[in-house]
Amino acid sequence: MSASRTFRVLPGFHLTLGYTLAYLSLIVLLPLAAVFLKSASLSAAEFWHVISAPRVVATYRLSFGVSLAAAAINAVFGLMLAWSLVRYSFPGKRFVDALIDLPFALPTAVAGIALTALYAKNGWIGQYLEPQGIQVAFKPLGVLVALVFIGLPFVVRTVQPVLEDLDTELEEAAASLGAQRWQIFRHVILPVLLPALLTGFALAFARAVGEYGSVIFIAGNIPMVSEITPLMIITKLEQYDYAGATAIAVVMLVLSFLLLLLINGLQAWTAKRTGRDR
Amino acid sequence: MSIQVRNIRKTFGNFVALNDVSLDFPTGELVALLGPSGCGKTTLLRVIAGLEQADAGQVLLDGADASGTHVRERQVGFVFQHYALFRHMNVFDNVAFGMRMKPRDQRPSEKAIRAKVEELLALVQLEWLADRFPAQLSGGQRQRIALARALAVEPRVLLLDEPFGALDAKVRKELRRWLRKLHDELHITSIFVTHDQEEALEVADRVVLMDRGHVEQIGTPEEVYRQPATPFVYGFLGSVNFFHGRVDGSNLRVGEDVLPHAPQDFDTGSEVIAFARPHELDLVPDAHADTGVAARITRILAFGVTVRVELDGLNGATGQHFEVELTQQCVTELALAEGQTVRLLPSRLKVFQRNDAIGASA
Numbered sequence: 001m002s003a004s005r006t007f008r009v010l011p012g013f014h015l016t017l018g019y020t021l022a023y024l025s026l027i028v029l030l031p032l033a034a035v036f037l038k039s040a041s042l043s044a045a046e047f048w049h050v051i052s053a054p055r056v057v058a059t060y061r062l063s064f065g066v067s068l069a070a071a072a073i074n075a076v077f078g079l080m081l082a083w084s085l086v087r088y089s090f091p092g093k094r095f096v097d098a099l100i101d102l103p104f105a106l107p108t109a110v111a112g113i114a115l116t117a118l119y120a121k122n123g124w125i126g127q128y129l130e131p132q133g134i135q136v137a138f139k140p141l142g143v144l145v146a147l148v149f150i151g152l153p154f155v156v157r158t159v160q161p162v163l164e165d166l167d168t169e170l171e172e173a174a175a176s177l178g179a180q181r182w183q184i185f186r187h188v189i190l191p192v193l194l195p196a197l198l199t200g201f202a203l204a205f206a207r208a209v210g211e212y213g214s215v216i217f218i219a220g221n222i223p224m225v226s227e228i229t230p231l232m233i234i235t236k237l238e239q240y241d242y243a244g245a246t247a248i249a250v251v252m253l254v255l256s257f258l259l260l261l262l263i264n265g266l267q268a269w270t271a272k273r274t275g276r277d278r
Numbered sequence: 279m280s281i282q283v284r285n286i287r288k289t290f291g292n293f294v295a296l297n298d299v300s301l302d303f304p305t306g307e308l309v310a311l312l313g314p315s316g317c318g319k320t321t322l323l324r325v326i327a328g329l330e331q332a333d334a335g336q337v338l339l340d341g342a343d344a345s346g347t348h349v350r351e352r353q354v355g356f357v358f359q360h361y362a363l364f365r366h367m368n369v370f371d372n373v374a375f376g377m378r379m380k381p382r383d384q385r386p387s388e389k390a391i392r393a394k395v396e397e398l399l400a401l402v403q404l405e406w407l408a409d410r411f412p413a414q415l416s417g418g419q420r421q422r423i424a425l426a427r428a429l430a431v432e433p434r435v436l437l438l439d440e441p442f443g444a445l446d447a448k449v450r451k452e453l454r455r456w457l458r459k460l461h462d463e464l465h466i467t468s469i470f471v472t473h474d475q476e477e478a479l480e481v482a483d484r485v486v487l488m489d490r491g492h493v494e495q496i497g498t499p500e501e502v503y504r505q506p507a508t509p510f511v512y513g514f515l516g517s518v519n520f521f522h523g524r525v526d527g528s529n530l531r532v533g534e535d536v537l538p539h540a541p542q543d544f545d546t547g548s549e550v551i552a553f554a555r556p557h558e559l560d561l562v563p564d565a566h567a568d569t570g571v572a573a574r575i576t577r578i579l580a581f582g583v584t585v586r587v588e589l590d591g592l593n594g595a596t597g598q599h600f601e602v603e604l605t606q607q608c609v610t611e612l613a614l615a616e617g618q619t620v621r622l623l624p625s626r627l628k629v630f631q632r633n634d635a636i637g638a639s640a
Contacts, residue, residue: 172329173362173424177376177431178350187379191366 035253039246050247055223056232062140063229064255067208070147074204075197078155085156086163100157103150108213115146116218138220143228146215147208154207155200162196194270202263209256279340279434279467280305281326286335288321295321296332297491306465308458310472310482314514318491319471320439326469327437328352339434355428355466359440361420363412369423370408373398376431398426401460418449422456429464438470442477454481475515479503487511509630512553519559519600519622521552521571522632530629533593535571539627549632554624556603561587562621563612570621571595578609578616585609592619 039047050056084090085097103111119126119136129136136142166189174184212230219226229252236245281303288296295318303309311319324330326337328349336345344352363372373395377386386394399405402422412420421441428436441457442450458481461468472478478485479499487494487502487510495507506512513520523532525544530537530552537552544550562570573589584603591598600622604612614620 167360167362169358169360169362170364172349173356173358173427174364174375174379175349176327176329176354176356177379177427178353179375179379180350183379187375188364 032253035246035249038243039250042243042247046243047247050244051251055227056229056248058224059227059229059232060251060255062143062227063209063252064259066140066143066228067147067205070144070151070208071201071205073144073148074151074155075201078152078200078204079159079193079197081152082156082159082163086160100153104153108150108211109217111149112146112214112217115142115149115214119145119218137218138222138226140226142218142220143215143226146218147211150211150214151204151208154203155197158196158200158203159193162193166192191270195267198263198267198270202260202267205263206256206260209252280338281435281467281469282336282338282341283322283326284336284338286322286325286332286337288318288325288330288332294491296325299335299488299491299493301486301493301496303467303469305467307483308461308468308470308481309484309486310470310478311486311488312472312475312478312514313488313494315473316490317488319473319488322488323437323439323469323471326435327354327356329356353431353434355425355431355433355436357421357424357428357436357438357441359443361412361417361424361444363420363424363427365412368409368411369399369404369415370395372412372423373427373430375427394430395426398430401429402426416449417445418453421445421453425460433466436466436468438468440471440473442474443472450477457481479515487514489514506628509551509553512628512630517556517601519554519556519602520598521554521595521627522549523552524549530627532571532595535593535595535621536569537571537624537627538569539624539629544629544631550629551632552624553628553630554626556586556601557584558624558626559600559602560623560625561602561604561612561614562623563614563618565619565621567621570623573600573620573622575614575616575618575620578614580606580609587614589620589622 042050081100085093085100116123116137118124119129119142121127121130121137123137126137134141136145170188170192171184174188179187210230212228212234215228216231219228219231221227221231229248233245233248233252236242236248283299283301286296286299287294297318299318299322301322311322313319321330325332328337328344328347328351332345336343338344339352339354349356364375367375374391377391377394380386395408396405399408402425404419404422404426407415407419407423412423415423425438425441438457442453445453454477457470470481479502482499484496485499485502486496489510495502495511497505502511503515506515509520512518521530521532521537523530523537525531525546525548526536527546528538530539530550539552565572572592573595574592575587575589577588579586579588585606585608587602587604587609589600589602591600602622
């Protein structure tokens with residue numbers, strides 16, 4: 001035994017780590033493992049047949065493509081919303097601030113019905129869009145609208161606190177050095193916001209990929225056109241094809257995991273580039 | 279380049295930050311704006327820089343009215359108290375920022391930028407930090423980088439807002455000596471804001487004393503220290519003792535005590551306030567002497583070159599606190615002890631007509 005025991009200043013490392021791992025295993029890892037196990041009851045050929053069926057592949061394209069697009073749209077407009085909420089004071093600001101969380105709180109089915117009612121051929125907005133040749137409801141565009149709606153709070157709520165902490169002196173310094181407004185935004189503000197913006201993007205994306213309730217109403221669920229992957233899983237489940245459902249779930253899981261890994265890597269890279277990591 | 283401000287007025291809600299301020303800053307001088315917090319000195323600096331817009335009045339840069347121009351067009355170098363370095367850029371990119379933001383046709387080549395940055399980093403003696411990020415620097419280093427960054431765009435004037443305010447005492451002293459030296463090399467018209475009178479007197483060619491949104495006095499450090507124009511200036515520059523009294527012929531009456539220093543230019547009966555620095559007060563051990571203000575010694579602080587004696591006023595000066603500086607020898611000769619009652623006799627008094635605007639003197 002060595003004479004002096006090493007000890008940590010912060011107590012409870014083993015205890016908290018133990019609890020964290022046990023909890024994580026129980027809540028997250030166990031159900032995921034079950035998905036993989038269940039899908040393993042299929043042979044490799046059957047598995048491939050299920051996940052590569054043209055109708056299923058079309059849903060991957062729609063789910064992931066539209067989710068990425070929705071997250072991108074939310075990144076831009078969420079940033080603008082956060083900006084106006086932090087930088088300016090206007091009447092009703094508190095109300096607008098509270099409104100942003102509404103997509104969180106609203107049952108997704110309610111959102112889906114409301115959006116469908118608006119964008120359907122005879123809806124408030126749909127009746128004007130339809131004559132222009134723009135169909136929203138029962139088209140991929142409708143899916144996009146629903147996913148933009150439910151993903152909005154993520155970007156706003158991740159960017160807002162960072163923006164609040166952003167020292168206005170930095171912008172004043174940049175201006176005194178001769179920088180134009182857009183240069184200040186591009187070179188001073190955006191680099192500071194980028195990690196938070198990426199986090200918001202990732203969250204909005206993850207939520208959009210898994211979204212079911214609000215989408216199925218407005219999507220119309222036309223095979224090869226406006227079916228999302230979660231719907232495919234439900235469809236299989238309703239046919240008591242549990243193995244098939246989990247096979248598609250596995251694909252979703254792996255794809256989502258890879259994409260989130262990519263976004264996280266991007267985030268680490270920006271953090272490193274901006275000197276926060278040192 | 280010279281700077282003039284004419285009748286500047288600036289209010290924040292009901293608070294008057296600057297009340298009709300007019301000042302001339304001659305070319306090539308290093309001027310300190312000195313005053314307590316809330317006196318408007320930072321606001322004035324920001325108005326000159328164009329970071330704040332005055333409600334009324336003009337800012338003239340090199341004789342031309344700049345009141346309507348944006349900060350980016352004024353070519354002023356601004357240094358912030360908390361450095362305001364871009365933390366996502368390394369030191370090199372921070373210093374190069376101003377040059378890289380220039381319109382394409384005026385932008386120097388990347389090679390020229392590199393040479394200029396290296397020259398500036400050599401000037402602030404931090405060449406070896408070019409690759410570091412601001413978070414890896416000490417406060418003093420950060421402020422020097424901030425200064426190099428401001429100088430990179432070849433500003434016409436340099437404005438520094440409490441540049442050493444966030445630094446510890448030792449670094450602060452070092453940096454202000456360094457700033458003085460730098461100014462002697464560059465001769466760029468500079469204004470710096472400070473609430474530290476020692477800093478202002480030590481570094482500046484000229485000191486502007488401000489209080490409550492107006493200018494109290496302008497002068498060289500020696501002028502403002504030796505000939506303070508107002509009670510505020512007297513009280514702000516160094517420790518001070520004061521007596522409220524009434525002129526009585528060739529005497530000054532403080533309660534029932536009498537001080538013999540006759541203020542010539544005041545009428546008998548006028549209410550005055552008289553100031554004396556700690557070294558301008560003598561102690562008379564005889565508590566029953568005819569002249570002098572009675573006081574009781576509360577503490578004798580005998581470290582350092584001089585001995586500091588703290589006293590509480592008695593009689594007419596009850597509730598007041600006095601501070602006297604004596605030599606070691608003097609204290610020994612007078613055999614002073616804590617608790618003893620003595621009389622304070624000023625060797626020099628500066629007398630001002632009393633008005634109600636005296637509060638900051640204690």
